[in-house]
Amino acid sequence: MARKKREVFEDDEIEIISKSQLKREALELQEIGKQLIEQKKSVLDALNLTDDLHEAIVEHKRLKQNEAKRRHMQYIGKLMREVDAEAISAALEKNRAGSDQQIGHLHTVERWRDKLIENDQNITLFMDEYENVDRQQLRQLVRNAKKDVEQDKNRGNTKKLFQWLKATIPF
Numbered sequence: 001m002a003r004k005k006r007e008v009f010e011d012d013e014i015e016i017i018s019k020s021q022l023k024r025e026a027l028e029l030q031e032i033g034k035q036l037i038e039q040k041k042s043v044l045d046a047l048n049l050t051d052d053l054h055e056a057i058v059e060h061k062r063l064k065q066n067e068a069k070r071r072h073m074q075y076i077g078k079l080m081r082e083v084d085a086e087a088i089s090a091a092l093e094k095n096r097a098g099s100d101q102q103i104g105h106l107h108t109v110e111r112w113r114d115k116l117i118e119n120d121q122n123i124t125l126f127m128d129e130y131e132n133v134d135r136q137q138l139r140q141l142v143r144n145a146k147k148d149v150e151q152d153k154n155r156g157n158t159k160k161l162f163q164w165l166k167a168t169i170p171f
Helices: 017-039 041-046 049-060 066-080 086-117 121-129 135-150 157-168
Strands: 004-011 013-017
Touching: 017 049, 017 066, 017 086, 041 086, 049 066, 086 121, 086 135, 086 157, 121 135, 135 157
Parallel strands: none
Antiparallel strands: 004 013
16 A cells, blocks of 8 residues: 655656655654654644644553554654644744743853852842842842852742842843
């Protein structure tokens, strides 16, 4: 039942695609399917997936046996032929890029939190880089976070400083 050749007739041009090329295309669709399986439900709902494909992805998450998962991935690859795989791949890439930016922002906030707790002179550096910041509030948050670190207690002050920095530093 496997197709060995796919012929396209267009202005007297014939394109013959080999069995190997068809397999590569099927594997590419399965790879996009794997990326879909790794997504959260909210991301899947935002994508324009067919009902069958959406159900197959949810079903795959339920499977436990490796062989069943492998066969089901082939089924998902088959269902991927019916949808615009390029659009889905582009949407997944856009989502990944957005999360990469968010992760970068959080790393910046963490670095500033650690610098501010480490040395009071870094408050001035922070004020130079981010203007229109309430200096008094920043100093109080840093002071309380330093106390927590020095006393080796967790009263949530480092988290408060982190949340304040996260809201202050532009995304």
